[in-house]
Amino acid sequence: MTSSATSERAGRLETAAFAFPSDLADEGVDAVLRNLQERAGLDGIQPAFVYHAARDVFPHNPRRKIHLLDRGGHFFPPDRTLYRDLRIQPRVDPSVTEHDVLRETCEQAAERGLAVNAWTVFLHADRPDELPDCVVRNAFGEPYANDFCPANPDVRAYTRALVADVARYDVDGIVGESLHYHGLEHGYHHERYFIELGATARYLLGICFCEHCLARAERAGVAGSIVREAVEGELLRVFESSTAVRHGQVEREELGPLADGELAAYLDVRDETVTSLAGEASEVADAHGKRFVFLELAGAVKGYADGKPTGEPAAEIAWRLGVDLAGVAAVCPEVEVLGYAADVERLSHDLKAYRARLGDARLSVALRPSPPDCDSPDNLATKIQLARAMGVARVDFYHYGFLRLEALDWIRSALEADRDAVT
Numbered sequence: 001m002t003s004s005a006t007s008e009r010a011g012r013l014e015t016a017a018f019a020f021p022s023d024l025a026d027e028g029v030d031a032v033l034r035n036l037q038e039r040a041g042l043d044g045i046q047p048a049f050v051y052h053a054a055r056d057v058f059p060h061n062p063r064r065k066i067h068l069l070d071r072g073g074h075f076f077p078p079d080r081t082l083y084r085d086l087r088i089q090p091r092v093d094p095s096v097t098e099h100d101v102l103r104e105t106c107e108q109a110a111e112r113g114l115a116v117n118a119w120t121v122f123l124h125a126d127r128p129d130e131l132p133d134c135v136v137r138n139a140f141g142e143p144y145a146n147d148f149c150p151a152n153p154d155v156r157a158y159t160r161a162l163v164a165d166v167a168r169y170d171v172d173g174i175v176g177e178s179l180h181y182h183g184l185e186h187g188y189h190h191e192r193y194f195i196e197l198g199a200t201a202r203y204l205l206g207i208c209f210c211e212h213c214l215a216r217a218e219r220a221g222v223a224g225s226i227v228r229e230a231v232e233g234e235l236l237r238v239f240e241s242s243t244a245v246r247h248g249q250v251e252r253e254e255l256g257p258l259a260d261g262e263l264a265a266y267l268d269v270r271d272e273t274v275t276s277l278a279g280e281a282s283e284v285a286d287a288h289g290k291r292f293v294f295l296e297l298a299g300a301v302k303g304y305a306d307g308k309p310t311g312e313p314a315a316e317i318a319w320r321l322g323v324d325l326a327g328v329a330a331v332c333p334e335v336e337v338l339g340y341a342a343d344v345e346r347l348s349h350d351l352k353a354y355r356a357r358l359g360d361a362r363l364s365v366a367l368r369p370s371p372p373d374c375d376s377p378d379n380l381a382t383k384i385q386l387a388r389a390m391g392v393a394r395v396d397f398y399h400y401g402f403l404r405l406e407a408l409d410w411i412r413s414a415l416e417a418d419r420d421a422v423t
Contacts, residue, residue, distance in 0.1 A: 014394035015415065016044030018119055018366070020051070021075040023401040025101045026063040029108050032400065037112055040408035041415045044115035046396060047105055049166050050074050052146070053126035058401050059388050072126040076102045076156055082165050088134060088148075088158035090165075091127055104172040116295065118171045121147040122159055122281075124178035124186065136208040138183070139231040142235075147182050150322070151273045156280065163281050166223030167288035176337060177295040179210060180274045181322040200246040200254070201238040203320060205233050207270075216273055222265040230259035245254040249311060252319055263385070270322035279331035286333075293364065294328050297321065299350065307342040308374035313353035314338070326353070329361035334395070336364040342373050344382050351390045364394035369414070370407045381414035385421055 015294070017036050019392065024032050024047060036042045052072040058065055073093035077100055083089050095101075102118075109116045128145040134152050136144040148155040165172050183206035185191060209228040212278070217224030237244035244252075256264035278294050285292035298318045302309035314337065318325050329335055337354050341347045365387055367373065374380045381401070387395050397411055 008043055012043075013384070013392070013418070014044060014115070014364075015042045015396070015411075016046050016081055016115065016117060016394065017397045017400045017411075018046045018048070019044055019400040020048050021095065022064070023047075023058075024105050025095065026061050027101065029101065029104050033105070033114060035109055035114055035182065035405070035408055036400065037114060039405075039412065040240075040397075041384075041412040042397070043049050044118045044394075045105065045400075047102055047107060049076055049102060049118045049120045049169075050126045050162065051121050052178075053399075056402065060401070060405050061401060064420045066186070071128070072124070075417060076100060076169070078165050086157050087154040088131060090162075091130075091320065103169065110170060116169075116171045117173045117175050118166045119175045120162065120166055121177045122162065122179045122270060122379070123150060123155065124182060135210075136206075137210040138205055139207065139228050139235060141209070143164045144182075147178075147186065149208050149210050149212060150179070150181060150277045151208070151216050153209065153212065156277055160284050161279055163284040163292070164288060167285055167290045167387040170395045171290060173291035173293050173334070174281075175293040175295050175339035176278070176281055177297070179278055179281060180297075181270060182206065183301070183320060188194060190346050194226065196242060197238060198245040198247055201235055203250045203255075204235055206264075206320075207223075207231060210335065213270070213273070217266055217269045220265070220269050220272070221260050222269055223259070224269075227259045227262045227266045231360065232259065232290070241372065243394065250320070257387050267319065267322075268375060270328060271319065273317060273333060274322040275324055278328050282332045291333050293334040293336050294332040295338075296325070296328070297338060298323070299366075302350075303338075303340035304399035307340055307356060307368070309341050309346060313350045314400050315350065315357050316351035316366065318357075325357040326359070329358045331414040332361075334362040334364060334393070336366060338393075338398075339367050339387075340373055342375070342379075344379065344386060347383055348386055348390075351386065351392070354371045362393050363391065364396060365392050366396045366398050369397050369411050370403055376409040377417070380410055383416035384414050384418045388418065388422070 055068045074090045075093050077088040106116050125148050126146045132143050132146050132155050134283040136147045136149045160189050214224035274325050282292040292351050302314045369380050
């Protein structure tokens, strides 16, 4: 990044778009960057360096329209010395052997004066059967093979190594996704629940009771084994009878009395586990001169499916993922949230709640510039103006490969309307 380009962006609302390495490889790095910079009017890109399994539709990709990524992988050649003696090793996607498209992207972006943030998925690994002792385990001791556990020492060592590995690239920052616990329902294939569970039971099924979570609890003076038994008993009652189903939203205060109050303390340990891991990741990034951005996913829990989140603001459910927003803001220089909402007032409701929890921390927000969240450039422009008014530092757009190219015109129109509004 040239100093002139950096100074040119100073004081402006920063903008970028998420993208996949396959977008860059299939369309060509120059074509994608030109589209983002010249057609959309953006000043940055956030390409995925590590990503999880998915099956996606790519409307304008010249090589693939529907593509299955059957397991998670690294999309850059790793420095193997950083992982020496570690249990968890990088699983490199086969495409990397052909071409390091992310290095080319960083080089061409620098020539264009575009910022690059390395979008990196950490714990949602989707590497089934590889490391069964490193994954989340429910109250019955059953593994969730798609998610590494943030309490596991091997996972934490891998996280630190991965941050250092990505930091070798010429990027402004590292956007860390899935650096926390996940719930029961987190996109694993063919998820099926043919009995009514209720929100509380679904939440309890997502709590990890692996040996490392239990050990951290014990060190904090919390009887983790008693909590596990109480959660198991609660779930068995739900499995046995519909009369045990708890209706309505799950509330932390409602769960507190379970296990004679020990569950509340167990949840506090989960929060500390995530905060400390985020702090470790941020320290490694800072040592390499990179800004670490903690990507918080509660907005997706609320509005991912239809863009119509209801109930309490997204910030109020971050605890379900083990995320203490104030704690994370204290150890990371930036927090990014997901503004997946069609209604502008709802987005305002969510951003105000995040700002209240995060204080003066640097805040960025991801928007979807298309249905189900946006039905016009005017809707998008209003959201961008709201973000600016709320002190948001950067607006990121999700996601280049998933959008029709006409969405880039919506973005430019919305950004121009925003700039006109502040001049």
